[in-house]
Amino acid sequence: MPSDSSRLIAALARDRINLDLKTLDLCFLAGLYLRADRAALASFEEDVLIDMFEQICDVVDPGAERPRKRATHAIQRLRDQRMLARVDGAGIVRSGEYTLTRLAAAVVEYFLADEALTRESLTLLTGTLRAQLAEILAAARRADTEDSWRERVVAPLRVTVGDLVGGIERRQRGLDSQQEEVQAEIANLLQADWFGAVARCQSLLDTTTDTLRELNEVLLRDTHHFVALLQEIQALASDAEQAESDEAVQRVIEHVDRIAAWGGARQRAWSDYYQYVHRYLRDVVRLDPDRALSQRLRDQVASWPSARFHLLVAAAPSIRLLRPLESRVERPPVARPRTDREAPPDLVDPENAGLAIENLVAQALAAGAESLAEVTERVLPKFPPHQHYVMTGRVADVLARVTRMRSTYERSWRPVEPNLELEDWDLPRAGDAR
């Protein structure tokens, strides 16, 4: 998972995001959504909310007591879950005005809206998308400044085109769930009416197959046009060195590819399902119109332990491959060559840096160094670079032993080398030394 996604998910978990909506809450939200839609309301006064809640209560839970009190709780609950937002800003001065949030609208739309992809909706969406892309292409040809690219290319790509492509995808998901419903319906029809349901099942299969084929044809044709237009815009953005536009176009191309892939994948999957059901209708349902076979087979399984029979199958062993004949050879015993594992120790120069450091520190002090940093700066060049870090600590150690340090509460950091800093100590003035 990309780190951005992980961070976002961690933030959601940290904020303990959750939704807890009862049926009554959902119905209340749906009532508000429909009311806003019909009366073109942008917001609701508090009385309208309470009135709506009471109406919903009458339908959902007719015997409920104290509906006004329940309405107050429901409104608070929905505000806590960011489903309702107060928009008047008047605080306690007067009763509030509320609106449904984007989250509430999305939840209600999911349950209410019938947004499956149809040939009509897809053709309309792809037509609008094509016109929009042509407009953006024209704007890209005229664009000559950074701002004009951003305003006339990037923004429409992200907002208008993004929304249109998102709309197609949303409807594709709608069609997916519709297909699942068709599959469940076919199973239920057969369960309920067996042979009598064959014609209806066949018709359901054919309708969905036709829909998918038509959609796939439209998608194949139009996505090809989209990608051609988008590639032209991308080429212009690339020539004009507009990285932001280039990236925005690339994102839309990927989105369009995903939409096109959906069509092919769904058609293939449906084709498999279609063949399976078709075979089932032909081989199982039509050949057993009274559905007696299942019952007879069930009886057979139940009585099998007391009246056993076994199917026979071919079981030819694998062909034996003989190893090539070879005369017996004397194999030498497994052994390991003897080696002298007592290696002589390496000779290295004795390390007398400790002694050297004490002398070098004394020399630095004698030369007038007034702080740890100054002493360190004078001592370090006498050692190879890879020892500088260690030597810095040893200098501090020696200095602490031979003199008394003075230090402020917040010790300042001072560089002694390009890649090395230390917290500095001041040294006592002359005559203070131990």
Added chain:
Amino acid sequence: MGSAESGGCAVTASGFQSLEEVIADQHFPEVDLALRRGRHVGRDDGTAYDYLVDALDRLEPFYRRFGCELVQRADGYFYLLPSGDRLGRRQLSAGEMLVGQTLALMYLDPATLQHGGMVRREVLLHRLSGLLGTETLVRTLNPRQRKFDERVAAERVRSKVAEALRRLADLGFIDVVDEEMLRLRPALMRFAEPVRDLSEPQAALERLVKSGEIVLGDGDEEDARQDANGTEDEDEEEMGV
């Protein structure tokens, strides 16, 4: 019982002019080995199935010389049925038979249709114990055990069922999609053969015995052979035997 007797299967003119062409075809080695190992080659096997449909007229007499029949079923699958001793044969074990029959029942169930012929192992186990009862199931799958610890018995049933599924997959009755899901294939209808027509089950069994499709009896030999292969004997002591 060849294609002529299978009734209802499509009559297709052979696409091959001679047996030599059939054997020279690229599909022959794989299909031949699969059939000899007891595999049921069905429509789901794609070109291998098409090859058999095309080559049926040439292959039937070819396999008859080995003492076996190449059978084509109207449900859309082929298999080799040895009738003599020239080609090895085996009978399915009790586990394979119980699991196979239950899967055939599930194949007929419209609920399976909703998922395009896919079923979960868990559903199979529920169905098995629902049809037979847990105790009968345990005793049928472990005929030599006298005492049962509930936990060990359940574990053993699961292991026997898993083993049966693996073998049924090798034989082309099902496809193992993943650890959870199984895809049912039309060859499962072989398990429903004794009750497929409206004749008396006993008469149907006798007819199938006569044609060499099934054998009657306990099938202890096959179970013993499987146990001897050392798949499930490790917990004998734990079972308290």
